[in-house]
Amino acid sequence: MEGVVFVLIVGIVVHCGAVPTTSPSPEELTKAQDYLSQFFTGAGVNAPGRVLRISLDSFEERLRKMQEFFGLEATGQLDSQTLEVMGRPRCGFADVTRYGHFDSQPKWDKPLITYRITEYTPDLSQSDVDATIAKALKLYSDVIPLDFEQIDSGTADIMIMFKGLAHGDFSPFDAEGGVLAHAFSPAEGLGGDTHFDEDESWTLTSAGSNLFLVAAHEFGHALGLAHSQVQTALMFPTYQYVNTEGYKLQDDDREGIQALYGVRTEPTEPESRPQPPPDRCSRTVVFDAATSVGKNIYFFKDGYFWTHSRSWDGINMRSIQVAWPGISSIDAAYEHKRTNTVTFFKGNNYWKLRGNTFLPGYPRPLSDLGFPLYVTKVDAAVHVSFTGRTLLFVNSKYWGYDERSGTMDDGYPKFIHRDLPGIGNQVDAAFESKGYLHFSHGSEMKVYDYMRRRTIRTQSNYKFMDCK
Known part of the structure; x- marks a missing residue:
């Protein structure tokens, strides 16, 4: 579905305990129905803030699908373990098996994608934001024949900003917590645009919201990737911090993005391997x-x-x-x-x-x-x-x-x-x-x-x- 916006949602993680024998409360049933309507509708991806009601006849069937997706016992019963998974930090659109693409598989049809950061966060220096965004995009340019170029004026393919609450795309953020960021799938206009909630605490560490990991996930959507069922994949629905030093796309993410764009055959850095040792005593030696x-x-x-x-x-x-x-x-x-x-x-x-x-x-x-x-x-x-x-x-x-x-x-x-x-x-x-x-x-x-x-x-x- 082209032009659809995707949101990364963070919630409160409830520690899993024994499965209660009591029936779920009306509030828990409402929460579960809303969750299944948004993420397991079977009809593509829903726009943020749009929750489709499902009938009681399909509730049990969709609950089983959700439980199967997350590796739970597919009982179709709303137990505490299932409720705990529903409360985990996650990205707010439909889930698929292994890597996934959007309906009609939208993608960019040119080799150079421009991006522009129009509003920065005060949590980090502008240079740190620039470097982190470039690092997140390089995850993809390392493995597919796409290159990314930052511009500082005009309209870029991917417009990036940090903004809180309502910010002009009919998908307002919700203050601190909850939604961290959202991105649009490849298309003209808003396609590819990526927005970060300024009310979050943006960091380059395990504290707060790690900008590199959130940006890398959202850029996957901006390039055409949906969610994966592989828990170690960058595109898995739930957000979790991992060490970003030397981070590379996991196999599932790489296979998904290469299925859209192909494999990069030439190295991104032609000089990545040193030449044979130079002769220091050459009368014509030139220093770099x-x-x-x-x-x-x-x-x-x-x-x-x-x-x-x-x-x-x-x-x-x-x-x-x-x-x-x-x-x-x-x-x-x-x-x-x-x-x-x-x-x-x-x-x-x-x-x-x-x-x-x-x-x-x-x-x-x-x-x-x-x-x-x-x-x-x-x-x-x-x-x-x-x-x-x-x-x-x-x-x-x-x-x-x-x-x-x-x-x-x-x-x-x-x-x-x-x-x-x-x-x-x-x-x-x-x-x-x-x-x-x-x-x-x-x-x-x-x-x-x-x-x-x-x-x-x-x-x-x-x-x-x-x-x-």
Whole structure:
């Protein structure tokens, strides 16, 4: 049924005890009838707030279906265990067996789906919301030939907002508790739109409502998935927290979404596997990135990095994925000694680390730093310790970032060749060492006096690799 909205409902979980011998109360019978009318009508999915009355003749039959669905003894009798299941947190539309699709199997008929977040929750930073929504959508783009792009203006395929109570779609939320979110199946207009109840407490942990898990479930509906009977599936009707670290779609969810869209044959990250170890002593070696880390300097190249230590002779090489799982290669990096952090850039995202551990809330989009949306990659970065500014290089221009205020400096971007004469038009890698900045482009390294704006000397990159 195209254009239908689906709601995620959370209720009070009653601990299951012995099955009473007394008959259910009138209130319990009413609750059960409403539940079966909404979720086991046998006539497709009902719109939120619309409860269809069923006759007493069909009550027992539908109760058996409900009990069978949840693995209960199909007695057709309204016992305490059945009432307990009816009270569990769940999503508010009809249930099916294994993965399911909607009537007429609506789906998106284009490879790129846009989404826009029009109203954010104050419970989390905008960058955390952006990153979490992108992470939830990536669950699907990893396994089907669909890509998702966030836009910041105009009408997107999937419009996303956090709003309480009535919010313009004839399906008002119900304050804290109850309905957490709802989404529309693929279609024009409201199709795919996903709304989150702002009266909930949105988190990235096991407390409150975990945004990643709720969003991933709702985006399943927005892409065309209905509910599954497999209890471990993301699309199972009841909501429960699971560890989100490294979370992937379960087999049932993956089979369901691939039945609609097919299997993604090309990797979402072409550089996910490191190339054969590069030759550090090549006279033409080009660095992807470089940064100081304590007393060491790290040079990044093709999925690997070399550690140049001042305290011992020799170069150590490791795989980036082994050292920092989740990142296959690095575009740029810089150290901020005052906060004892290192920042990695890859594509449109960046990460902060302390030691070898990623700080919570990352990755974040480049726009969180103040970059305009057309910037999708940082070429090089270096923190200038005596100014407190970080220089961020993109193509032929660079930005100045104030670490204390967390904002870009006014007057940027500036052209590299005009403001930093002598280093050329582009920078591949940069780092600070012994009071000088080092700018690498191609196979050459410029040792630069930043205060005087002049190059001290030029040398080959391989000279840093302890090569004869």
